[in-house]
Amino acid sequence: MKKLVLTAAALVMSAGMALAGSHATTVRMGTEGAYPPYNFINDAGEVDGFERELGDELCKRAGLTCEWVTNDWDSIIPNLVSGNYDTIIAGMSITPERDEVIDFTQEYIPGSPxxxxxxxxxxxxxxxxxxxxxxxxxxxxxxxxxxxxxxxxxxxxxxxxxxxxxxxxxxxxxxxxxxxxxxxxxxxxxxxxxxVIGGGVGMGVRESDTELKAKFNAAIQSMKDDGSLNALIKKWFGEDAQTF
Amino acid sequence: MSIRACLDTIAAYGLRSIGIGERLLPKRDFTLCEHFTLIGSGLLWNLYFGILAIFFGFFLANAIAMAKANRRWWLRKPAEWFIFVFRGSPLFIQFFLFYEAFVLLPKMGWDINLGFTEITVETRWLTRAWLGALIVLILNTTAYSAEIFYGALKSIPRGDIEAADAYGLTGWKRYKRIIWPTMLRLAWPAYTNEAIFLFHATTLVFFSGFPAWRQKGDALYYASYFADKTFNPFVAYPILAGYFILLTLSVITVYGAINRRLNRHLPQEKQRRLRVRPNVIR
Amino acid sequence: MFSWCTDPDTLEGLAWLSCYLTTGKHMAFYRSFGTVMVLLLVTAPVALAFGFAGAMAARSHFAPLSWLGKGYTAVVRGVPDIAFFLFFVIALDQGIEYLRHRIKCPDWSEPIRQGNDFVVCPAAKMPLSTAPQWVHETYGFALAVITFAIVFGAFAANVLYGGMRAVPRAQMETAEAYGMSRRQAFWRILVPQMWVYALPGLGNLWMILIKATPLLFLLGVEDIVYWARELGGSKTSAFTYPHPDWRLYYFLALLAFYLLLTRVSEILLDRLMARLTHGQATSGGKSTDKGLAI
The missing domain is CATH 3.40.190.10 (Periplasmic binding protein-like II)
Structure with missing residues (x-):
């Protein structure tokens, strides 16, 4: 039995060393996939919607490799703090209750009624x-x-x-x-x-993940500054939508 | 957290699940006491659904099991199909289909004169959990119990029935005196499991079946309310689990007592053997 | 999928339906039936193993082991599976990552619990955040299998424990008389015979396991219920194939699937049972004369 444990530990160690070298920054973007037009699964079975387009652009600007994952709405925050993905980008309004548990980036959609x-x-x-x-x-x-x-x-x-x-x-x-x-x-x-109930919509990140939050904040700010965010909002929510 | 504050909480929320007490649920700074009180209050619905469904289901299941064991095909076939459909599909699909059917019913009311008072029966009630979900649960447990009773009927020792024949017992008398008690005795352990499963199944009522009105829900409804607000599943759900372990233990105790009563005529030595684990290997 | 599907807005009737039913999303829906079948086929033996271990522990003469076995069955059987699934998977995942963290990053100085956050070193992540999506999905699936196996293993333990007790004592006494050791008697006499007694209960458990698979979506596995909900919900014209609320049709399809699966299982279990109980002195044993018992 002891031998078995040792072998298992050795295996884990070598696997760990092999992977430590290729330590790239893949950011896993958690979304619900059931809330059009914010996010939904399109007919090809992929995450689509306003937030898909926004998220891809933000990752490009922040120089991150991003991957999309879907999670049930009810457990979307517990799975973030547990580390199963790194951000929530799911039309989540910024509320004081949520802010106590996770951190939000700045708003990317103004407080929507x-x-x-x-x-x-x-x-x-x-x-x-x-x-x-x-x-x-x-x-x-x-x-x-x-x-x-x-x-x-x-x-x-x-x-x-x-x-x-x-x-x-x-x-x-x-x-x-x-x-x-x-x-x-x-x-x-x-x-x-x-x-108007909640605040605007922002990306959720773990409170301990200050570096990631700063990167996304900067990317959102740059999209606000060059007007591309407003264009994106108009594209998905119509000409009458509130913009920045 | 003082005991006095907790007593206040119990007074405010102890019966919240049936609409008595404080109307608004607590919103922040949740205490453990609030967790225990509200989840326990929701447990009243699980008890309501479980006890009533088992009560009505027991009688219906006896009838259906008899029908399935009957020689006449027009009794046997419908019973077989009823059992097959309800045992063969997940409960949440049954909830969904029945709810869809209930909301399609025209909203009507009938006045029924009971002599001393008049009550109104409305089809609207069918879309509410207290009636609609109860009906689905009754049909579901009837099917499972009927199959258990039918299986027990089939495994009654031939000798018992032949002995009854030899004593000239026939028809209803033979059923009441010999077949039914033997069937029940044989079916009881499996039927105990069915009762446990049914109580567990009552948590599905508000989770994926019927809407919750005015935040009146069962134990799981309040547990997920807390988990949603605190974003921490490690407090509310284990409390729910604790309540259900107690509930299951009481079900086992009650059914065990009935089991002893059903077996009370058996020789004492054999009875003891049933209770105490025989030391098979030494 | 088909050549005429390039512009769905112009299609009508069967042509529209043929394109609609072959979208990538529907393909994922069809694949998820495979997911459910694989889960059932993988979970059943694992759960049986858990059950066997639980039953063996429960009948052990070493008291702590016996308490462990009995405690496991009592606690897990007492909790509704749905409540168990809602917190157990996250706990299991965190437990695994905690152990990996201890092994792989002994020099890590920051605390693992930072407020609400559960933070382990990147190398201890399970799976690694750089791993492709299919690894994440497989890991999620494996967690689901383990969770299902723990829950149903507790019920199986109960059934097997009963089956072991039902083997006539005379059989074991005979084994003793032949000079078999405890271990030999257990494996050669008790285990082969207990299956006859345990089979009805295990068959019943298999039926319950089939009906528990809709809870998979709680465990983060995209199963048939997830896709039926997703596809059936009403679709506005933001989608290529807009339609009203069609959940009813999708759920009827699921109903047909579950009934079929149950029927096939019933036929197979009946055959097995008929072979095992052939010639026994019960009214079921002579089942050719249906309805004689009444």
């Missing part, structure tokens, strides 16, 4: 039944607003709940809802006032 969508105009957004996705900032907002919160596991189900009458309205990011409303043929419409 959330909006209510319903079948008819006469919906009571503070007293009715409002659907939201579990564990989103919108779910927390609805719970505080006094409305009856109904939580679904996915964003798709929240829209379906409004369509079939389970909920009076859904509260979600306006950028996510806009194409759905536009293509519903007048069935769905925005109601009530838009609400």
């Amino acid at each position: 959330s909006a209510y969508v319903a079948l008819s105009d006469d919906v009571d957004t503070t007293g009715g039944v409002i659907a939201a996705q579990t564990a989103t900032i919108q779910a927390g907002y609805v719970a505080d607003s006094g409305a009856t919160l109904v939580e679904f596991a996915t964003a798709d189900e929240t829209i379906a709940a409004v369509r079939n009458g389970e909920a009076d309205a859904v509260l979600a990011d306006k950028d996510f809802l806009a194409p759905i409303v536009a293509e519903s043929g007048g069935e769905l419409k925005f109601v009530g006032e838009d609400v």
Whole structure:
């Protein structure tokens, strides 16, 4: 038994030495892949969307080799702090709760509003039944607003709940809802006032990873300065989208 | 963290899962006490689903097992198909399909006069977890238990049945006196496992089945609420696991007591042999 | 895929469907059925090994080992698999990386736990961050197999323990009379005979394992449920093939897959069982006269 352990240790050691030489900086970009147009899996099965294009450009500017990985939304932060990937670039709004656990780069999308969508105009957004996705900032907002919160596991189900009458309205990011409303043929419409809940959207990094954060901050700043970030936002979110 | 503060927390959130107490969930600086209180409060739903599903499922399963063992094909075939479909598919797909079907039902209400009072029965309730998910769980456990009971029926010693025949017991009497008790005794260990699995399956109700209203959910719902807010899975989920180990131990205790009662007529020596591990190898 | 698929917007009917069903994403969906089958086929023997070890430990005469075996089955059986999956994989991953960190970077001075962060030296990462994506996926898959095997091993241990106890004592006494040692009697007499008693329980466990595979997506493996959700959700015109919420159809396809898998397993297990119980004195043993028991 002792011999077995020693051999195993020797193997591990030699493998470690062989790999220590080729210590390149591959940055693993974690995203959800289910939140168009921020990020989604395109029909070819690859990560696509605004954040794919943005992330690739940022990595180019920062001189990093990047690789894309998808992770379930619910465990996206635990897997970052556990080191399974190095950044979160998944349309994540900067909130104080999240900021306590991880660090954010500067915003790459200005604070985007959330909006209510319903079948008819006469919906009571503070007293009715409002659907939201579990564990989103919108779910927390609805719970505080006094409305009856109904939580679904996915964003798709929240829209379906409004369509079939389970909920009076859904509260979600306006950028996510806009194409759905536009293509519903007048069935769905925005109601009530838009609400701004979280801060802007930034990239999440581990608190101990200050070097990486600085690199991405610089890259985002350079994209802001030369106007390419605004162009990218307009390309994916339409001409009316808020820019810097 | 004082005991007094914890008692306040229990008063505020102990029954939160059924809508009594503080309406808003805690938002930051979560204490261990809040973890234990809310997850424990959610456990009430797991108990509700588990106990009711086992209760109704037991009777239905007896009927279905009898039907599957019947000679007449028009009784046997539907029973076989029912068991096959519900045992053959994952529970979360059953939840999904039933929920989709329930929301399609027209929203209607019927007034039922009970003489002293009038109640309204609404199809809307079917889309709520307390009724819709309970129905799915009952059908699911019925199928699993029916298969266990059917298997037990098939392994009743021939001698027992022949002895009953020799004593002139027939029909209902033979069933009630000989077949049913023997079947139950043989099925009991496997049925205990089914009960454990069912309690575990109740955690799927809000996780991938039915929506949670007003943040009223089961133990897993609150555990994942904490895990989402603290971004730390190593506190909330082990607490949930601890609660479920206690729940499982109580299920085993209750079923073990019933098992002893079912076997109480067996010779004492044999009974002891069943309980104490025989020293097979020495 | 097909030559006519270059401009999906102009397509209709079957042509559209033929292109839609052969997109790269659908190919990944079809491949994931293979993933699930591989997971089942790899997990079953590993879980059986865990179960066998657990059952052997539980019946050991060395008290701490026996407690370990019994504790393992009691604790793991007590926890819903879903709750176990939600934290155990991350814990397992961190545990492996911690051990590698200890071995590979003994001179590392910074603490591993920095606030919320779990930081090990780059060489201890599992797999290394420079490794290609398929290595990461294989590692994730291996973690899933181990996790499944630990959970189902506990149930298998329970079944095998019962199977060992069910072997008639006279068999072991005979072995003793023939002068076999404990070890010999265990391997030559007890183990070959216990399978008959354990098989129904193990078959049942196999059915439960099949139905637990939808939980794979919790473990970060992109399985059939992940792709069915992903493909079935409504698609706006940002996608090449826009469509409304089609989850129902995808889930019906999954239902058909699981029913088929169950049916095939049932037929195979029935055959095995019929061979093993042939001629036994139960009403099932003489099963040609269906319905005689009632």
